[in-house]
Amino acid sequence: MNNSFLPIITISIFIVLIWYSFSIVLNSSWALDKAERSDRQLSFSELVQDTWSQKKPKLPTPHQVGYEMWKTIFDKKVTSKRSLVYHGWITLSATLAGFILGTILGVLLALAIVHDKATDLSVMPWIITSQTIPILALAPMIIVVLSSIGFTGLMPKAVISMYLSFFPIVVGMVKGLRSPDLLEIDQMKTWSASRFQILIKLRLPKSIPFLFTSLKLGMAASLVGAIVGELPSGAIAGLGARMLSGSYYGQTIQIWSALFTAAILAASLVGLIGIIQAFVFKRMMITQ
Amino acid sequence: MTDNTIITAKDLNLKFETGDGPVVALKDVSLNVNKGEFVSFIGPSGCGKTTLLRAIAALETPNSGSLSVNGMSPEEARRHRAYGYVFQAAGLYPWRNIAKNVRLPLEIMGFDKNDMDARVKRVLELVDLSGFEKKFPWQLSGGMQQRVSIARALSFDADILLMDEPFGALDEIVRDYLNEQLLKLWHSTEKTICFVTHSIPEAVYLSTKIVVMSPRPGRIIDIIQSDLPDNRPLEIRDTKEFIDIAQRVREGLRAGHSYE
Structure with a gap:
């Protein structure tokens, strides 16, 4: 842990610096156009100030995204349609539902594959094929089919999450269940x-x-599935919906804050699994 | 075949199909093992000694010939818990402590709880590992782990102990010590032991009967009845009797082995 702290900090600072420089480069044309129309010459510091504080920048700066996230996570009521906590929860619930379904499906398939030769030969190729179809093409179909039989809201998104998340579980568990030696x-x-x-x-x-x-x-994979599931359905709630509406109205800051919220959510969920893993490994004397 | 015979093999043949064509692992192998004997199988790799042991344990099926263990087929004998098998590696589960590792076969065979505890205690005493119940495998040396593995094989009171190069991966000093312990164990439990090895001194030191085998095809070259006394301190290896038997084993191995 201590060994990795310095490299991580170094890289983070590096990324932030690049980000701020790109904000200047990408947003400068807008700032320069604006200055030209009002017949003004911008000094470099004025240019920087402008590019870092536009309302609809091509690339918002980290502090703009951070401020937006702060506002929409901590300052809004969690029931508000503009609260990222609200949207985050919508996506999180579909993610968790899909993850649990995917894990159950994955483990059951792995058990069948390991114990039955015929299943191994007949099902495994289909499982691999299933992951070669682009989920962006498949997601709308799943939503249409499920809504036509009366499933809307969380359910279709959870199914898409399951579709993405069962695969690593099957592959890993088949390998794991076969890991005892002769x-x-x-x-x-x-x-x-x-x-x-x-x-x-x-x-x-x-x-x-x-x-x-x-x-x-x-x-x-499950979180990706839930977000992808929110894109084609015209959903009005969820991080995916937030990104989509942001792109309709050119609200780049909104897109980036939804994006970062999703990333933080994913990191926390994976981190949580990591903590449980450390605990279980310790109890089972597994060293890695 | 006498009443005393516990393992009988008659004209066993066993062939493995491999990518390079069939390999004859056993050819016309006939052998009797009597109750209470300590039988060693010795020979270079590929001579079928492990295959023979695995056939006795119903882990391999011969293509022809007859094989009986305790008057039953090997499969039936296994179901009647006729033998305990000690592999080359201890095969302990890292997530189970020593007591629970020894308990594993007992759990599988469905012994009741109090009985299990008593048996674990008794067999750990037999291999001189009392007090190690709560330790985990990684805390034990290789030799100790192998002793746990022997305790585990003894836990369900099988009459026969099948051992496949159990000390092969250990250094010679530990090996000597374990050989001595194994002999004591054999005396005190009166088990029948079949022991695969490729060490001549080990075979001669331990056995009442030495089966010399040879590869391509795997077959028995010589069966030597040892007349060494039951009480065998390690120093017995310097006596003339010991050296004579070792010499006969060596000649058998040489005769059976064409060094092409």
């Missing part, structure tokens, strides 16, 4: 262990490290 399986056979006993006492504990890696990937 000796360990033979050992179990010499005790006449049933397939179920081998699963419970050997395969599942051995798959735990794989599971946590998969859960982190699945959680991130």
Whole structure:
């Protein structure tokens, strides 16, 4: 942890510096046009000041995004349609629902694949194919089909999240459940262990490290799924809807703050899984 | 075959299909193991000694010939808990402490709780590891881990102990110590032990019967009945009797091995 602190800080400062410089470069044409129309010459410091404080900049500065986030997260009532907490929760609930469904589906599929040769051969290619279809093309179809049978709101978004998140779970768990070596399986056979006993006492504990890696990937994918699910549905709530409406009205600051909120949300969720992982690994004496 | 015979193999043949064509792992192998014997299987790699042990444990199925363990087929014998198997690696689960590792086969076989605790305590005493119940595998040396593995194989009171190069990965000093301990254990428990090794001194030191095997195809070259006394301090390895037997094993190995 301490070892990585300095490099991370260095890179962060570097990124912020680049960001501010690009804000000047990208927003300067607007500032210069404005100055020309009012027949004024801008000094460099005036130019910088203008490019860093426009209402609809091409690239808002970090402090503008930070201020917008502060305003919409802490200053607005959480029930307000302009509160990012409100929109964040809408997206988070779909993310978590999709993540749980995806995890259950992924684990069940992995169990079937590991224990049944026919499932392995017949289902696995379809699982891989499923992830080659661009989700942006598929998401509207899922929403249309589900709404036609009466499912709207959280449900279609959760399904899209599930669609994205089950994949890393299946792949990781198949690998994890197959990670016991031949000796360990033979050992179990010499005790006449049933397939179920081998699963419970050997395969599942051995798959735990794989599971946590998969859960982190699945959680991130799930959030992406929920946001993508909000884009084509004309949703009015959620971080995705916030980004979309921001782009309609050229509210770049709004887009960026929704984007950062999503990123912070993803980092927190993945971090939470990391904390649980550290706890479980410690209890199970897993070293990595 | 006498009443005393516990393992009988007759004309066993076993072939593995590999990418390079079939490999004859066992060819016309016949052997009797009597109750209470300590039998070592020795030979270079590929001679089928491990395959023979695995066939006895029903981990491999011979293509032809007959094999009986305790008067049953190997599969039936396994279900009747006829043998405990000790592999080359201890195979302890890192997430279970020592007591729980020893308990593992007992849980699988469905022993009741109090019985399990008593058995774990008893077998850990047998391998001289009392007090290590709460330790985890990584806290134990390789030799200690292998002793836990032996305790685990003894926990359900099988009459036969099948051991596949159990000390192969350990250094010689630890090995000597464990060999001595194993002999004591064998005397006190009166088990029948089948022991695969490629160390001549180990085979001669431990065994009442030494089966010398040879590769391509895997077959038995010589069966030597050892007349060393039951009480065997490590120094016995310097006596003439010991050296004579070792010499006969070496000749068998040489005769069976064409060094092409």
